[in-house]
Amino acid sequence: MGRRIVSRKTSKQEKDKKESAADIEKELDKNLSAIRELLANPNDLVVREFTVGVTEQRCGVLFIDGLVDKAFINDFVLKNLQFQAKEQGLTEKGEKLLDALKVELISLSSVKAVKSFEEISNALLYGSTILFADGVKQALVIDAKGWESRAIMEPQSETLIRGPREGFTENMRTNTVLLRRHIRDQNLRFETHVVGRRSKKNLVVAYIEGLVHPDIVKELNRRLKSIDMDDAQESGYIEQWIEDSFLSPFPQFINTERPDKVSAAIMRGKVGIILDGTPFVLIAPTTFGNTLQSPEDFYERWSMGTFIRSLRYLAAFIAIFLPSLYIALVSYHQGMIPSKLAFSIAATREGVPFPAVVEAILMALTMELLREAGARLPKTIGQTIGIVGGLVIGEAAVSAGIVSPVMVVVVALTAISSFTIPSYSVAISFRLMRFGIMIAAAILGLYGIVLAYIMINIHIVNLKSVGVPYSAPFAPSFYKDWRNLVLRLPIPLLTNRPGYLKPEDSTSADKKG
Structure with missing residues (x-):
């Protein structure tokens, strides 16, 4: 009996993988049915069929209710496609029609064409809207996310007497915006990874190119690509997967809710790891001395x-x-x-x-x-x-x-x-x-x-x-870095970034720890 259950589950998983990896069909009805079957026809899946242009080409829009901004979909997608297409006398068919819709009628900034159901399901479950056209083996992914999220608030776990009052939230885009507000450097880079076989959460590695040592970024990316789990619910999962020694009682990554702390670390030649769905951002690499430092040390x-x-x-x-x-x-x-x-x-x-x-x-x-x-x-x-x-x-x-x-x-x-x-x-x-x-x-x-x-x-x-x-700059000794270790010398004297990080740009423009 147990073998039958296992074999059924295995065959179901293999079937789902085959369906998600399949290419989009030409027929609109087949594509809509395939999406419904792939997602088991959930009650929050909204499917809207309509015709476009003078030729009355059949099209269909799909999105998950609650993950999108319905006002955006109605005003900048459906209204344009249903009314303006006829007013402009749109006569294109097939792939030319899809190109015309993308270039001329959809008034949203992020629109891209995809060809597989796997790309469609991933985008759909992450809050994007999908547009199918009958007779076309492609679909448009329209970015119109609009789910509810927590407002920016003061960090609860790291309160300061003097310093910024804003903290990270569970929204990935909000967190990257907060970092960009602190670091207005054209070399600031955000490398995106997808973690979780089933959750498929976005993870961003933030660093300044030309400042951080390339080997640190390369090693972090290698470890992140090795992550193999169903779901990373919090950044603690990521920390425990990629740390050097899981037997050590000492944390090898600093976690923080403070954008000023992460931006200061990136300015020093470190890397920030941002996971979608949690306000706690990881800072790597870290040393024992960093664990006893606070941003407030530099604000006084x-x-x-x-x-x-x-x-x-x-x-x-x-x-x-x-x-x-x-x-x-x-x-x-x-x-x-x-x-x-x-x-x-x-x-x-x-x-x-x-x-x-x-x-x-x-x-x-x-x-x-x-x-x-x-x-x-x-x-x-x-x-x-x-x-x-x-x-x-x-x-x-x-x-x-x-x-x-x-x-x-x-x-x-x-x-x-x-x-x-x-x-x-x-x-x-x-x-x-x-x-x-x-x-x-x-x-x-x-x-x-x-x-x-x-x-x-x-x-x-x-x-x-x-x-x-982990013991740097005590051992190996970097004597210049001792000026910002137990002692904290005046800001004008902290002119260099930490030597143990081997930054490509050793001159510090931001001296905060």
Whole structure:
């Protein structure tokens, strides 16, 4: 029975492929029937038949209701073909008629002729309108898309105090327009790919020709062409397919909703990857230093930008290592703690039934649960649950003698520090590594922390993003690039693009990160 079902599905798929790959017939009725059969005659498929010109040549228009602008179709296609063709005394037939309609009567900017049902079905399902003429083995694809889309709004995941308030949307064309508004360079290129065997979504690779190193674009295009999946629902699918190491906890692409961030990266010699249907655009290649940078570092004066960025590096260290240091010092290296502080910690831990590692893991897991619950609840309730829940549970845990007050302070500092990381993907990676380092500290104390730190550094040095070392410009060292790494020197001193990207134009006209 299973074999029969599989064979039926296989034969159905093969039949659909043959039908979609077939060429257009001359007879109008056969073409309309073939489209209806190919799409299983959906109720949102609109078919309008009419005659054109003095010879009353039969024609048919097809579109998917809801994906097109009906006003455009009525005013600039149907009205012109039905009335103006007769007024002008149009007498052409066959292919000459189709050429005349394309050149003289259809008042829309994008019109092209196609010859296969595959091209027609792809265009139809993407919001185009199809025009058939009886006796012609071609059809016209008219671009009159008009579906509902979200307006340009402020990015929800990357709020800034100072900076542009516009963010990407789910509409591909809107996103490319936003980039063109930021980059008015004639060398800005948009290379289009189609991903998803069934979804057939458009994906655009954006870069500046003559600035980005050609090998980066070539390698990205090669990886994108290797994508083989039914549907790429979000840019995260693309990121996971083309990344260098799927075993690494570190993201090898930066995702962002901010057009200013993407345009600044492209200006530096990087590439933007825009997928239709998501507001999150990928930036490649990326390095560890990029993950701790924010556009706001450049919108404020260099002294404040440097201070905030240095604070962010300190926060990253606290988010990863503070609980582990607490475990190691309390469990193995009490002699390294100042006497008064050691007595204070010992007094607060009196009566706590768990060792330090269990205490830390319990509190860290509780904090992760509260954070996840706050993110999933409605916005107005989520923030309240996160704050009040943390206070109530922390106070209750201390009162019950399950954890010590010092442990609550350590976990709170760790959570606050993790919130300062600009990239959500990197913050998740730090949270994941924190648990591994805590276990290492529980087994070997400070030696375990040092070994974990060495392993992380070895991994980062060996990791690459589209062939670019993830640890650059630390290792390999590009000393000129250190001016915009932990420190952020004044804008007039940032005159060169990053050397590790090997840009064809090394002089920077836009110094933002």
